[in-house]
Amino acid sequence: MPIETINIGEPFFGLRHVSDEARLEIEDRTIVVNLGDNDIGIETQKLAPLQSAIFANVTLTDVSRAVLIGRFEGHGADAALCAAVRDQWPTAFEVRGEERLRGVEHYMSPKAYVGNLGLSLYHSASVPLNVGLHRDHPFCPVPGFREVHTQIVGFGKMQQCRRRDPATLYLEEPMAPGMTHRPMYDAEGNYPWHQYETTTPSIFMAIELLPEGAEVPAIGGRDD
Numbered sequence: 148m149p150i151e152t153i154n155i156g157e158p159f160f161g162l163r164h165v166s167d168e169a170r171l172e173i174e175d176r177t178i179v180v181n182l183g184d185n186d187i188g189i190e191t192q193k194l195a196p197l198q199s200a201i202f203a204n205v206t207l208t209d210v211s212r213a214v215l216i217g218r219f220e221g222h223g224a225d226a227a228l229c230a231a232v233r234d235q236w237p238t239a240f241e242v243r244g245e246e247r248l249r250g251v252e253h254y255m256s257p258k259a260y261v262g263n264l265g266l267s268l269y270h271s272a273s274v275p276l277n278v279g280l281h282r283d284h285p286f287c288p289v290p291g292f293r294e295v296h297t298q299i300v301g302f303g304k305m306q307q308c309r310r311r312d313p314a315t316l317y318l319e320e321p322m323a324p325g326m327t328h329r330p331m332y333d334a335e336g337n338y339p340w341h342q343y344e345t346t347t348p349s350i351f352m353a354i355e356l357l358p359e360g361a362e363v364p365a366i367g368g369r370d371d
Contacts, residue, residue, distance in 0.1 A: 183211030
């Protein structure tokens, strides 16, 4: 199915998975994340793989694979939206049980898989978040696991450190609505110590691309 609705963001956000569309009309403001291996055409420009931006009133061309996020604006104050999300989503610790998440104001949506693609949404409520540095993805033992994050509401930053110590930070990317940070893994799928940190209360999407030969994990086994 070239266009498939993904319900994990309801009733707050509208998500769609798109594949093999030569032309895709975008009317309302929509975050588009290119998950294909080739560029997506926008007017005379290109959206490279694992990049994203906000589009409106435009035709995209050569969309091999993408995720679209709609209705990310127009909720009124971000604080009211985030409060409604907290009423509906459990904490990440309740779902995942990781000790680094205990007591952290970090909430998560249900998770969906489309083929080898795993999607989940997170709401980070506190500033700072202190979610904890991590680099492993034990639910995917097959080399080549890829993961990026796309900002939807609010502002944050993706941080990379030399050791499991925030004082060793060497790279920080600001995250604004519509932005996906650069991939941080190497050719073998190794990650540095990294964490998402809030600038304001935020909502972002975690995007996991499982390598060939990896089994889709049971819902509930995921990283951020």
